Amino acid sequence: MSSLSIPRQALYYVKKVAEGRSIANVQVISPCEKQGQNYAVAFEPLGANVKVHNSLEQLPTIRNADVLVFNNALSQIVTNADLLTDFLKNATNAASVGGIVVIREDLKNVADKRQVARLTDYFDVFRTNDADGNNTGLDLYTVDEVHNSTYVEQNFLDFIFVFRKKIFAPSTDATVTFRDFLDKTQYTSTGIDAYEWMFGVNFISPGGYAENLKIIKRFGDLKPGQTMLDIGVGIGGGARQVADEFGVHVHGIDLSSNMLAIALERLHEEKDSRVKYSITDALVYQFEDDSFDYVFSRDCIQHIPDTDKLFSRIYKALKPGGKVLITMYGKGYGEQSEQFKEYVAQRAYFLKNLKEIHQIAEKVGFTNIVTENMTPRFKEILIEERTHLEQNEAEFLSKFQQRERDSLISGWTNKLGYIEKDNHNWNFFMAQKPFPK
Ligand SMILES: C[S@@+](CC[C@H](N)C(=O)[O-])C[C@H]1O[C@@H](n2cnc3c(N)ncnc32)[C@H](O)[C@@H]1O
Structure with a gap:
């Protein structure tokens, strides 16, 4: 998979994490319309209904997504803890339990070249109660480089974060995950x-x-x-x-x-x-x-x-x-x-x-x-x-x-x-x- 296009790399993880479960509802948020459409084309083999949005503003209206993809949609918020918290709440609520959340974000231009650690930490420990009072969050599968960017642009700071939404047992531990x-x-x-x-x-x-x-x-x-x-x-x-x-x-x-x-x-x-x-x-x-x-x-x-x-x-x-x-x-x-x-x-x-x-x-x-x-x-x-x-x-x-x-x-x-x-x-x-x- 080393030279896959970005949407196909995303699809590769979706298939791995889905482990054969059916995927009906795919929502893609991509400020770049053309790239959004590329995801729609790449995801066609899933046989799902793929909807492409061009702004995070639509996120609060999404529910029950089996796959939720963000393609360079976070550039305005990646260094702002409050905005990230809002985003995570909305993203977690938008996905179905077991749904896969894929966040592709190019961090090359962020001043802190180790921002990927900060983001992984936010995403991995965030928890929110759903409408039924369940303690929900995003279970980390992987954070990988976007391979197309490493090979074609020599950019090693373009990332794909992959999670699965899960109901977690309530926890009072100081550290939330082993990571x-x-x-x-x-x-x-x-x-x-x-x-x-x-x-x-x-x-x-x-x-x-x-x-x-x-x-x-x-x-x-x-x-x-x-x-x-x-x-x-x-x-x-x-x-x-x-x-x-x-x-x-x-x-x-x-x-x-x-x-x-x-x-x-x-x-x-x-x-x-x-x-x-x-x-x-x-x-x-x-x-x-x-x-x-x-x-x-x-x-x-x-x-x-x-x-x-x-x-x-x-x-x-x-x-x-x-x-x-x-x-x-x-x-x-x-x-x-x-x-x-x-x-x-x-x-x-x-x-x-x-x-x-x-x-x-x-x-x-x-x-x-x-x-x-x-x-x-x-x-x-x-x-x-x-x-x-x-x-x-x-x-x-x-x-x-x-x-x-x-x-x-x-x-x-x-x-x-x-x-x-x-x-x-x-x-x-x-x-x-x-x-x-
Ligand atoms: C003592 S360090 C060794 C690092 C490196 N191998 C070296 O020689 O410099 C052990 C590493 O194992 C990693 N590690 C611990 N549990 C892991 C796991 N379940 N999966 C992957 N890495 C893990 C730690 O985060 C840490 O970076």
């Missing part, structure tokens, strides 16, 4: 910047560029034009590295909009169309079957609750003969200290030991399974990184607060303690999807 939890706790913008200082440019994982390259090389012979899915791509260092070093085409996904907003801002500067990004959940995005030569993931899957489901999805997405390589925070075999348990709970980590990873991989059908405990190397890196911070405190404190310095030092020191008790591990997993017999 919200990631962005508001471990991966705030400042938190990411401080982590990057610690790990190295473009990386949020132990050892930065050099360590990642060493790990990537364990795939073997990567060739130009091959395809890779990078799960939990962070601020994009790994994706850009395999594109640069090996000519591999990478689809990097990450659930943190703060992370991906940085990756996208940099991609927009670097104009590397071998790399594309999606703000999405690895357990939600529907990849094409048999479509990737490689699946890679650096230190992400400890965040993901259902490893069986994740591994099954990776297996399906890999081409026969394709390889998966994952490094992850894991648990060891020592008795867990209360402090370690608290750390794991506070981060909402789901840690597995190597035996569990091996078993899941076997059950899913992988062959040539390699598992390896990389904790001794983790320990070395933690010490190097902590020493680097201690020796360069003045530079760090010229950019960040004392509390960030203290939190990094204690975080790194605590991890070294968890390693000593064989509580915390750093684990490696590689396997292959077999060829059909």
